[in-house]
Every structure is written in C-alpha cells, then in structure tokens.
Amino acid sequence: MVNRKVSLFERWRAARIFAVLLLGVGVTATTNLGMQAHADDCAAVDVVVARGTHEPGFLGATIGDPLYDTLQQALPVSAGAYRVNYPADLLDAASLSRGTQDMTNHVIQQSEACPDQRFILVGYSQGAAVVHGVLGTGIVTALPGIYPLPGELQWKVSSVLLFGDPIRLIGWGVPGQFGWRTANYCAGGDPVCGGGIDPTQHSNYGWAMWPAAWFAASQV
Template identity: 45%
Template structure:
C-alpha cells in the first residue's frame, strides 16, 4: 500500500510542475496515417498525459512531418482502484479494433506511462498482474492487427520491478524507459523523483517510433 500511495503522490506532484502540451483527441471515425494511443499515469493531468503523452505526441508531430497524426487518450480512471488498469486495457483494445476496422491504412503508436504502461502491457499480451496498480489481461490486440502497431513506447513500466519485460511479437518494436532509482519500475529503487522525469525521454521515444514507421 505504501508503494501505491507513493505512486499517487508522484503523479499528483508531476501535475504541479510539468506544463501541458495540447494534443487533439481522435474521434472514432477519424482516419489518419498514424494514431497515437496514450494511456496516462495514475492521476496524471494533461490531454494525453502531461509528463509523457503530450510531449511524446508533440515530438512525433515534429519528426513525422508529411504524415497525418491523430491521438487518443485511453478512457480509464487512472486511479488506485483494483479495476483501473483492466478498464484501460479494455478501452485501448476496443479503440484499436474500432479504428482498424474504420481505417484500413491506419497504423498505431502505443504510449504508456506508469499505470498506463500496465494498460499497454496487458493490451499486447504481457500481464501486469502483481505489479503496482496492475491487473490481469482482460483483452488483447488481435494477431491480425499486430503488424499495424508500429511502435510501443513505455515509461516507468511497473512490470519491470517484477523482473518482466515485453517479449515476443512486440519486443523489437518496444522501447521501455526506466530511470535509475525509479521505485515504480526498479526493484529496490529509492529515488521517487526519478518517476517524474520521463519528459526528458520524449524525443528519444519519438525518434525510435519514427524509425519504425
């Protein structure tokens, strides 16, 4: 419980110190070249997430000039309830399925920070059960749609504290940032402020994703 409360405090503190970059949300029927699907961290403010989602989307817009980008904020509580990550998991998969059916040429970049990384992990078939604010898998992106996921960008991923990581189909398309000492993703980590510093990795994450589109 102490770790869960710490995570909440970290996210709330981040909202007080990080400026929000406005990113347009995608409608279900909006077709674009790339749909950036972002799951924010626990209690994280911002359109897609002030610490990660918004700066990553902004960086992608700059690197993918000539491409049409939309964004989607995963609809889930992002709180400390036991079903929060599972709700995000279900919403993310439903969104990808809906968009893929409506927009045959659209590809996806999945972004997850903190609890949002649990949401993305579950959605690509890597269970976050047992991790801080994690949950069992309730839905997975269908195998037929896997090639349309261009990149997976994870930050402060709680499953890493369990010794887990993204393996299998998505491994080569995934970059997973864990700051030294971040107690959410590093077992035994003691630098609570490290969990708030992932805005600094937005450009590197966008460069990684752009190289796979």
C-alpha cells in the same frame, strides 16, 4: 477447490502489481474522460496513450502531451492521438481492466474505420501496465478482466513506448513479437520501474521525449 486456488493466485498477482503501482501515485487532477481523440481521425499513425495514475493533462502532462508534440515533429507521416478512457486510479479495482478494454476496442474500431492506419501504443506508470495487458504480457493477462489485442491486429502496432514501467521492475517484458518494436524508458533512481529510492525521478522523463520519438519514427 481448484477455482479457489486460481482466484487466490490471481489476487496475489494483482496485489503485487498494485503495490508497485502505488509508488507512482502522482498529484490529483481534474480531467475530462469524455474527451477522446484529436487531430485527423484517419491520420497515417494513431498515437494511443494510457496516462499514469491521476496524471493531469489531456494525454498526460508528464509523458503523453510532450511526447505527442515531439512525435508530430519527428514522424514522417500524419499523426492523430487518442486518450485512453480509464480511471487511472489505484483505488478502482477495475482500472487496469477498463484501460485494456478501451485501448483494445479503440484499435479495433479504428482498424475498421481506417484500414491503413498504424498505431503507436504509449503507456506511463499504471498506463504502461495497461499497454502490457493489451500486448498480452503474461503477468498482466493473468489478472481478471484484461482485454488483449486480437492476434490479427498485432501487426498494426508499429511501435510501443513505455515510461516508468512497473512491470519492468518485477522482471517482465512485452511478448517476443513486440520486442523489436518496443522502447522502454526508466529514469535513474525511479522506484517504480527501477527500484530506486528517489520518487521524484518517476516524473523525470523529459530527456526521453526525443529518443522515443525518433525510435517511433524509425518504425513507421
């Protein structure tokens, strides 16, 4: 009976998060999930990006691609990038779980291959929920199959950049140890992160590229 109650509670939380995420469904795109990293494998900083729902582009046309271009100009050290391999599909019940697994496994593997490498974790819309799961945000880790980052690797995260974050809308932030390393951007009127009424604002984040890049550069 206890297990049934826990299961129903987890399903309710999952339904609530996905209901919010549905507001952020973008255009359908064809992407190559086999593409993994680009730039130097052992660059000083690895920019790990979880894109938004059906977001086109390699790292994500709305956030990841323009942000990485800006970061390369702002960072005082070399940078590489990794595209989190997950469905980014709200119709796939395992989407968030697979995203957290891939992001966490990537950080673990890179930490073994490149011990001095630091990480900038980036998430947009559904991808922001993935980052929350990796960081250990309670409302997300309560869901089945979430893979948080091991505690001994948390110090390697130099900064966290979130855009159009649905977890922000329901009143949750990143765990305290990541608070000072996190910048969370929500466009005015964005219904996904701020409860606004203008869906077009969910893709209006060009203004945040340089503030986010300078924030990340200050944390390296």
